[in-house]
Amino acid sequence: MASVLYAWGRWAVRRRGRVIGLWLLLLATIGALGTTLAGPTSTEFTVPGIESQQAQELLERKLPESVDGTARLVMAAPAGRSLDTPAARAAVGESLHRAAGIPGVVHVADPFESHSVSPDLRIAFADVQFDRPAHDVPQSAKGALTDATAPLREAGLQAEFGGSVMEPAFEVGGPAEVIGVLVAFAVLAVALGSLVAAGLPLLTALVGVGIGVLGAQLLANVVEMTGTATVLALMIGLAVGIDYALFIIARHREQLAEPGSEIEESAARATATAGSAVVFAGATVIIALAALAVTGIPFLTVMGLAAAATVLLAVLVAVTLVPALLGLLGERLRPRPKAKAAAKPARSWSAAWARAVTRKPLLVLLVGVVGLLALALPARDLRLGLPSNASQPAASTQHKSYDLLSEGFGPGFNATLVAVVDATGIPADRRESALTELHATLSADPGVAAVGRPIATADGSTVAVPVVPRTGPDDRATSDLVDRLRAHKATVTASGGTLYIAGATAAAIDVSGKLADALPLFVGLIVVLALALLTVAFRSVLVPLKAVLGFLLSVAAALGVTVWVFQDGHLNGLLDIPSAAPVTSFLPVLLIGVLFGLAMDYEVFLVSRMREHHQHTGDAAGAVAHGVARSGRVVTAAALIMVAVFGGFVFNHDPIIKSIGFALAVGVFIDAFVVRMTLVPAAMALLGARAWRLPRWLDRITPDVDLEGAGLPAAEVRPAAKVDERV
Template identity: 70%
Template sequence: MASRLYTWGQWAVRRRGRVMAVWLLLLAVVGGLGITLHGKVTNEFSVPGIESQKAQDLLEEKFPTAAGGVARVVFAAPEDGTLTEPKADAAVTASLKKAADVPGVVNVSDPARTGTVSESQRIGYADVLFRQSADSVPETSKDALSEAMAQARDVGLEVEFGGSAMQPKTEVGGPAEIVGVMIAFAVLALALGSLIAAGLPLVTAVVGVAIGVLGVQFVSRFLEMTSTATVLALMIGLAVGIDYALFILSRHREQLADPDTDVEDSIARAVATAGSAVVFAGATVIIALAALAVTGIPFLTIMGLAAAVTVLLAVLIAITLVPAVLGLFGERLRPRARRTERTKDTESAESTKDTQSTGRAAGSWGLAWARVVTRKPLIVLLVGVIGMLALALPARDLRLGLPSYASQPSDSTQHKSYDLLSEGFGPGFNATLTAVVDTSGIPAAERTATVTDLRTALAREPGVAAVAPPVTNPDSTLAVVAVVPKTGPDAQATTDLVHRLRDNAPAMAKAGGTLYIAGATAAAIDVAGKLSDALPLFIAIIVILALILLTVAFRSLLVPVKAALGFLLSVAAALGATVWVFQNGHLNGVLDIPSAGPVTSFLPVLLIGVLFGLAMDYEVFLVSRMREHYEHTGSASEAITHGVARSGRVVSAAALIMVAVFGGFVFNHDPIIKSIGFALAFGVFIDAFVVRMTLVPAAMALLGRHAWGLPDWLDRITPDVDIEGAKLPQRALPTQDGEDRADGSEGEAREEREVAVR
């Protein structure tokens, strides 16, 4: 692999103008398509085959007027007033009359007639039913509905909106995300010691992310895609794009520290060595994200594939556009501290000494850290593992779900409507369930009695606050019964109630009908259950994948096992911290979390897939330097300290960049994006600094030479990918007479240059 990438890197440098032109042309074409021909993203997380989705499909087929989106308009009188006062009552009636004229509205309920007014008479609500599905209600109709309530607001009433049709749009690019990118730039500047060098990874990453995100928007014209898919592609693409460019750039500048190094050769070697690790690590991220397809959940599959394509673009940019840009800047990227104004006769010897001393200085803290960790490796390993397990403890109580309006920002109309409904009627009015009964198999004369008996049975269930009268479609083959729980959508009691209500299905089946329990709350419960069932298989696939890939990369059995165990520790710790914050309600004020609730149902699967790829990034970059040194010296202990000293700085910088980018999304107003950003930021931080930089060196020290062992039979069938660059062409070094001389050993070349000078 390294030899081919070396040739590829040379080609990219020599054809840098064409390479940059191709990428800019691709950006222009994809950008134009994404901006002008983009589709519409959805905020619904539906899963074919689950009970709630079957019910929704049945409603759309047999009772379309009951399948449309609902906007729940909540009215609240001042503390000293009521909605029954003549002035307030007239304003509500007039506003609802205007709402009936909004395009797409097919029915508007009347609070006075339906009794949806609280006992205090201060809070009430009306349901506005649209012809379109909830996700298809246009923004113009929502705005018109809001404007229709002007008369109610004019008399002093508070008007807020909830319901399935009022899902807020997911937006990115706010101040927090920008701050995250600025922190990433600061980390790059400190790590590279150059503002020009720091800007390059950001520029190349932005090109890749722009192509990826705009491409995803264009594809949304043909595939149903959630808004979270676009944000995930942006989040991951930006983070890995910066990191991959950083790995190649830092290796290039490390090589340029030797003043005898040719710029073009250095770029090609950086692409061959660091680029091999980028390709290998990027492949793990892509495969892990694509593996989300095994869950059998379409929206998650598309989400994973969208992010995987963005990562693929980041890899391609790292091995094509990055070397082209490095070639464009040429000598300007050579570290200034390595340059001298000495004569040619003395420059060779003294630059060798300078390179060796500054090389030690550059990795001095990493060298010191590696020596501390490997001095008492067993103690370090035990303390680290125990600490990680302690962080993972809250994950034992993990509950999955989808965020309700209680998780929306406190100043949003959705959150305010949630609070008003809870105050006036109880939290269960935010978790209304829908019992859908297919009565086509029941004799026509018995349908009414059968549905009435069902309503009575549902009302007797513990935890049910109210059951509405049945509503049937025109040919009476489908009945809909609204069931209001006593508890809110995020409560475990509501989940238990849904399962108990579904226990009435066998009795309905005996009568010839089919019962479904549906609604937004039931759908969230069904999605969580589906994802929980898929989690063990997904973890098994990821762990097996890690073992195979790392066995191929390092030709070792123990290194992959160690890496997989470390990855599982990182995932457990990240899930534990996420449960502690989002489910248990800690740090709510600091992170601006309006309400504690279940963890987003697809977050664990997403976290496992993304964190696996990123963890393997750091494992490959760190251990490949250890392997490279071990191959040259045969010393296992020196390989550990050398690997940490050489890679510690860049791995730490890469991890901090990831944390900064992901951390910026923690302050996004969308509760799903917020939780994903936190889980990934925490997971990357723990994995990089605790697992890879601490536990890995300690474990390698305990394993010693055994870490690099591979049985003969496995050695024969394992392909040699050469990510360390052992088979690269010999490096060209200048001789006294000015001609180039090839030498395969950098250390020997330095010694011979010193002899020549003496």
């Protein structure tokens, strides 16, 4: 691999004008198309085959109006006042009249006629029904709906919105994300010691991310894509794009510090050595993200493939555009002579750290493992779900409407279920009695607060019955209620019909269950993949085993901290988390896939330097110190950049993006600083020369990928300039 990348890097330097021009042309083309022809993104996380989705499809066929987009207008009078006054009624009537005139609105329910007013007459809601699915309702209609509530506000009433039509859109690029990028630039400046060199990884990463994210927006015209998919592609593409460029640029500047080193030779050699590690590490990230397809969940597959494509672009940028820019900048990237002395491993903090963690490696391993297991303890109570409006920012209209509905109609009103009955097989003369019996059965459950009026097709073959639980959508008791209600299927089946328990809350429970079932298979695949890839990379058995165990500890600890914060409700004020709730259902799968790839990044960059030294000297103990001393600074900088980029998304208003950013930031921090920089050197010191052994039979069938560049030609060095002694 190294020899191929060496030739490739030299070609990129010599043809730098063409390489840079081609990337800029690609960015401009994809950017123009992705901006002008961007496809729609969805906020729905659907999974084919689950019970709630089957019910949804049945309703779409039989009762299409019941699944069209709905905006729920929630109205409230100030404390001590009532909506049942002439002024309040007039304001409500005027607002509803204006809402009914909005293009696309087919029905507006009057709360006083539909009995959707709280017992104290202070809170009411009106459902505004559209003639199309929620994702097809234009922004102009949503704006007009907000404007229609002006009479309510003028009358001193509160007006808030919930419902599928008014779900908030994903937003990125806010101040927190920008601060994350600025922190990354500061870390680059310190690590590379040059503002020019520090700006280079950001520039190249933005090129790759721009093409990847805008390309994903373009593909949204032909593939159903959630807003989370594009944000995840941005998040991961930006982080790995900066890191991969950093690894190559840092190696290039390290080589340029040697007297007589040539620009072209150094760029080619950096592409061959650090670039080999980039390609290998990038491949692990891509494979891990693409492996999300094994879950059998379409939205997760698309999410993984979109992020994987962005990582692939980051790798291509690193081994083509980066060396071309290294050639373009030339001598401006050469460190000053004093930088060489400062970079000597014997005097660096990374060398001192290596000596510290290998002095008593067993003690370091015990303390580190026990500490990580302690962080992982909260993960035992992990509950999965999808965020409700309670998880939206406290100042948002969605959160306020949630609170008002809970106050006026009980916490379970926001978790309303729908019992859908396919009565096609029930004889017409027995349908009414069967539905009456079902109504009585549903009402008798202690977890049910109320059973609403059935909605049926004209022929009575399909019926939807609203069921209001006593507990909220994020409560464990609501999940138990869904299980109990589904246990009544046999009664309906005996009559010839089919019962489904559906609704947004049931759908979230079903999606979480599906993902929980897919998790063991995904973890097993990742572990086998890691063992195979690292065996090829390091030609060792014990190094891959150590890496996998460290990765599992990192994932467990990151999940434990995430549960402690988001599910148990700690640090809510600091992180602006409105309420404790189950962890986003697909977060563990994403965390495992992404963290696996990033953990292997650091493992490859750190251990490859150890193996390189061991191959040249045969000194196992010295190899550990040399690897940490040489790679510690760059790995630390790369991890800090990752934490800064992911951490910037923690302050995003969307609860899904917030939790993903937090979990990845914590996971990277733990894996880089606790596992790779601390436990790995300690473990390698304990293993000694045994770490590099490979059984003879396995050695014969394992390909040699040459990550360290052992097969490269000797470095070309220009002769030092002669000094005129007469001066």
